[in-house]
Amino acid sequence: MKVLYLFGPNLGALGRRDPALYGSATLVEIMAGVERRAEELGHEVVWRQSDHEGELVAWLLGAADEGAGAVVLNPGALAHYSYALRDAIEACGLPVLEVHMSNVHAREPFRRRSVTAEACRGSIIGLGAGGYHLALEAMAWITG
Ligand code: DQA
Numbered sequence: 001m002k003v004l005y006l007f008g009p010n011l012g013a014l015g016r017r018d019p020a021l022y023g024s025a026t027l028v029e030i031m032a033g034v035e036r037r038a039e040e041l042g043h044e045v046v047w048r049q050s051d052h053e054g055e056l057v058a059w060l061l062g063a064a065d066e067g068a069g070a071v072v073l074n075p076g077a078l079a080h081y082s083y084a085l086r087d088a089i090e091a092c093g094l095p096v097l098e099v100h101m102s103n104v105h106a107r108e109p110f111r112r113r114s115v116t117a118e119a120c121r122g123s124i125i126g127l128g129a130g131g132y133h134l135a136l137e138a139m140a141w142i143t144g
Pocket of ligand 1: 009010011074075076077078079099100101102103104111
């Protein structure tokens with residue numbers, strides 16, 4: 001199955017952005033590991049990052065047409081307020097798993113609510129880059 005990974009604002013800065021919270025690996029390094037594991041599991045991974053809400057909306061709405069069977073999404077801070085992204089998750093017609101690397105429940109109060117997660121099939125929170133790997137393992141449970 002083709003799994004589309006989408007990353008929102010500031011996630012392109014992983015590696016130099018608050019390493020104590022997000023680790024020292026870049027997004028390219030993290031996704032190279034995910035791609036290796038996907039190959040073992042027989043999945044194809046495609047991934048993209050954007051700092052722009054509209055671009056993420058367009059990618060979600062186009063996900064089924066490009067042949068994806070599921071989406072793994074870290075919306076970054078958009079998770080906490082983007083109803084446009086939430087609508088796109090609902091409209092995309094695919095199971096979407098939300099991933100947050102940090103434990104958003106143990107940080108500032110505004111991070112405790114994710115309006116996008118409410119439209120997702122499930123969420124993985126607080127496991128660092130491991131969350132992107134776990135999302136792959138979860139595919140067997142959420143698709144089929
Ligand atoms: C994040 C959590 C968000 O609150 C924050 O704005 C991010 C990263 C995470 O992966 O922990 O950009 O989505």
